[in-house]
Amino acid sequence: MPVHHLLAGAVPAVAHVTLAAQGADSYALTSGRLWSIVAIGLALVGVVIGGLTLARPGSRIGTDTGRLGAVLTLGAGLAGAVAGALVVATSGGQLGTGGGLAGGVIAIMIGLVGAAVGGLALARAGRSTT
Numbered sequence: 134m135p136v137h138h139l140l141a142g143a144v145p146a147v148a149h150v151t152l153a154a155q156g157a158d159s160y161a162l163t164s165g166r167l168w169s170i171v172a173i174g175l176a177l178v179g180v181v182i183g184g185l186t187l188a189r190p191g192s193r194i195g196t197d198t199g200r201l202g203a204v205l206t207l208g209a210g211l212a213g214a215v216a217g218a219l220v221v222a223t224s225g226g227q228l229g230t231g232g233g234l235a236g237g238v239i240a241i242m243i244g245l246v247g248a249a250v251g252g253l254a255l256a257r258a259g260r261s262t263t
Contacts, residue, residue, distance in 0.1 A: 165233030169220045174213075175212050176212075179243075179248070182202055187257065206247060
């Protein structure tokens with residue numbers, strides 16, 4: 134294949150990459166946005182499990198008076214917060230670029246709430262066993 138065919142194919146690809154670096158479309162699902170959605174989902178799972186554990190410690194999640202649910206809540210909340218922090222660290226620092234900065238910040242906040250609920254449920258589970 135001649136060299137000019139290779140260059141003709143590479144120029145539009147380079148132009149596409151430089152346009153993508155300037156900013157993403159408002160509705161495009163970029164990798165940063167996808168990871169921030171995953172982090173938010175993980176943090177929300179922690180909050181939901183924590184709410185169920187606090188509401189009914191022994192009946193829904195775990196038979197050891199909610200200790201399993203509390204540990205799951207704490208782990209999911211912290212994992213969501215850490216994943217959100219990684220998204221924020223790699224986002225590029227500007228909103229609207231498709232890096233997932235806003236979603237990462239939301240994931241950190243929800244993850245910290247999930248970790249707090251998990252800590253409360255864990256303290257409650259430890260107190261009820263003694």
